[in-house]
Amino acid sequence: MNTELSSRISQTSRHTRAEADLVVEGGRLVTPEGVLDGTVVVRDGRVAAILAPGDPLPPGPRLDARGRYVLPGLIDSHVHFRTPGLEHKETWENGSRAALAGGVTTVMDMPNTRPPSLDAPSLRAKAALIAGRSYVDHRFHLGADPDHPEVLADLDPAVATSAKAFMAGHHTAPVVFREAHELEAAFASAARGGVRLVLHAEDQHVFDLLDSRSGDPESYDAYEPHRPRSGAIVAVAKVVQLARTHGTKVHILHVSSAEETDMLAAAAAEGLPITFEVTGHHLSFTDHDTARRGPRTRLSPAIRAPRDRERLWQAVLSGEATTVGSDHAPHTVEEKNRPPAEAPPGLPGVQELAVSVWTGMLARGIEADTAAAHLTRLMGTGPADLFGLAGKGRLSVGSDADLALLDPAARWQLSASHVESLCGWSAYEGWMFTGRFTTVVTGGRVAWDLERGTVGEPHGRWLPGPVPPAPEPVTPPTMDRELEGASR
Numbered sequence: 190m191n192t193e194l195s196s197r198i199s200q201t202s203r204h205t206r207a208e209a210d211l212v213v214e215g216g217r218l219v220t221p222e223g224v225l226d227g228t229v230v231v232r233d234g235r236v237a238a239i240l241a242p243g244d245p246l247p248p249g250p251r252l253d254a255r256g257r258y259v260l261p262g263l264i265d266s267h268v269h270f271r272t273p274g275l276e277h278k279e280t281w282e283n284g285s286r287a288a289l290a291g292g293v294t295t296v297m298d299m300p301n302t303r304p305p306s307l308d309a310p311s312l313r314a315k316a317a318l319i320a321g322r323s324y325v326d327h328r329f330h331l332g333a334d335p336d337h338p339e340v341l342a343d344l345d346p347a348v349a350t351s352a353k354a355f356m357a358g359h360h361t362a363p364v365v366f367r368e369a370h371e372l373e374a375a376f377a378s379a380a381r382g383g384v385r386l387v388l389h390a391e392d393q394h395v396f397d398l399l400d401s402r403s404g405d406p407e408s409y410d411a412y413e414p415h416r417p418r419s420g421a422i423v424a425v426a427k428v429v430q431l432a433r434t435h436g437t438k439v440h441i442l443h444v445s446s447a448e449e450t451d452m453l454a455a456a457a458a459e460g461l462p463i464t465f466e467v468t469g470h471h472l473s474f475t476d477h478d479t480a481r482r483g484p485r486t487r488l489s490p491a492i493r494a495p496r497d498r499e500r501l502w503q504a505v506l507s508g509e510a511t512t513v514g515s516d517h518a519p520h521t522v523e524e525k526n527r528p529p530a531e532a533p534p535g536l537p538g539v540q541e542l543a544v545s546v547w548t549g550m551l552a553r554g555i556e557a558d559t560a561a562a563h564l565t566r567l568m569g570t571g572p573a574d575l576f577g578l579a580g581k582g583r584l585s586v587g588s589d590a591d592l593a594l595l596d597p598a599a600r601w602q603l604s605a606s607h608v609e610s611l612c613g614w615s616a617y618e619g620w621m622f623t624g625r626f627t628t629v630v631t632g633g634r635v636a637w638d639l640e641r642g643t644v645g646e647p648h649g650r651w652l653p654g655p656v657p658p659a660p661e662p663v664t665p666p667t668m669d670r671e672l673e674g675a676s677r
């Protein structure tokens with residue numbers, strides 16, 4: 190442990206004599222300052238102190254974290270929990286239970302429900318439907334409506350600060366931006382309102398053009414060529430140009446190809462406000478899996494070649510990608526077993542995301558402390574900072590006491606019996622995972638553990654919008670600073 194950190198930690202220990210609500214004892218803590226051994230003290234739903242090994246512990250209930258990483262409760266900023274209207278695919282209770290089993294304590298839910306959430310009243314109504322039923326905290330992405338771009342210009346940030354736009358249609362896409370002028374208007378409005386556009390960036394015109402010559406795929410071998418990378422590449426090029434023109438904040442979802450990744454990395458280097466997400470399934474599978482296993486990995490965008498997967502891993506580990514998301518999008522077995530042209534794209538993934546990324550990192554030779562820091566950036570600070578989730582994604586004093594305990598070396602095989610999603614299946618059935626969540630704490634209380642599943646009643650909250658930053662304290666310049674300034 191570096192000395193600065195150890196002195197900061199022992200300072201906090203002086204304030205730890207009072208009874209704690211929970212003492213998470215002796216874990217390997219993944220903090221913004223580094224990965225270190227220590228104990229987390231929880232009071233009133235927040236992290237009250239972080240203690241160094243050997244520090245005296247306050248009285249209170251203990252949770253043994255020895256041999257575990259203690260991560261901040263993870264954030265999945267891309268889930269489809271299907272409320273309202275599609276509860277035959279998923280219920281909020283099931284989805285949020287799956288989240289806990291995957292170490293996720295905060296989700297951001299997508300708007301393509303029945304009806305879709307295209308304005309603030311519909312998001313408030315959705316929050317009311319979910320109240321008392323969620324095991325995890327949640328925020329929503331609004332649905333961007335091509336017919337009403339003005340909604341984006343004056344969206345109440347307490348309700349949402351991000352809006353999803355679909356540039357290509359698929360089974361559950363409620364409204365699609367097909368025309369250039371619609372996209373222009375949405376980008377301009379979102380820039381005015383300070384709204385971040387989260388984009389399904391595949392170009393419908395490219396797909397229509399290809400479809401005019403070749404029909405629907407009859408087998409899963411033909412699925413990726415049917416929805417090829419060209420659709421995504423064209424769309425990303427358009428988005429980069431629109432962001433350059435309007436200054437709109439943009440987060441591209443489920444980037445699938447090496448070419449998109451290269452373009453987006455270059456756009457970010459240019460200083461454009463563009464970030465992107467990679468999904469767990471694009472990191473875990475290739476088009477060979479889709480050909481071999483069929484509908485489970487029929488996704489939109491399609492899963493691509495091994496070289497794309499490796500470029501996506503590079504983006505995730507280098508920090509080019511800001512978030513990993515699950516795109517948790519369950520469908521029933523019956524829906525998935527329709528002919529290839531009619532089977533809906535999507536898979537459940539909120540439960541598998543963190544452990545699949547963990548397994549992938551260890552398989553690539555990444556040392557466990559480093560892997561823990563990567564995971565906490567991609568599912569902690571990355572999404573928390575992007576979407577203004579105050580108190581989330583960081584294990585530090587004052588943060589919400591959401592914690593996920595990970596047994597880093599546990600080897601286990603996923604079967605359908607583990608699946609918490611209502612759909613009851615997983616694309617990862619039969620996979621050997623390394624790493625398993627053993628206990629998850631939300632708001633300072635144990636909410637889930639491996640033996641019992643969920644513990645207690647659901648107490649997840651609809652999170653308020655970002656708190657406006659406090660004004661900078663005005664400090665009178667010191668003599669030193671004045672002198673420094675004068676010498677330049």
Ligand SMILES: [Zn+2]
Nearest residue numbers: 267299516518
């Ligand atoms: Zn999605």
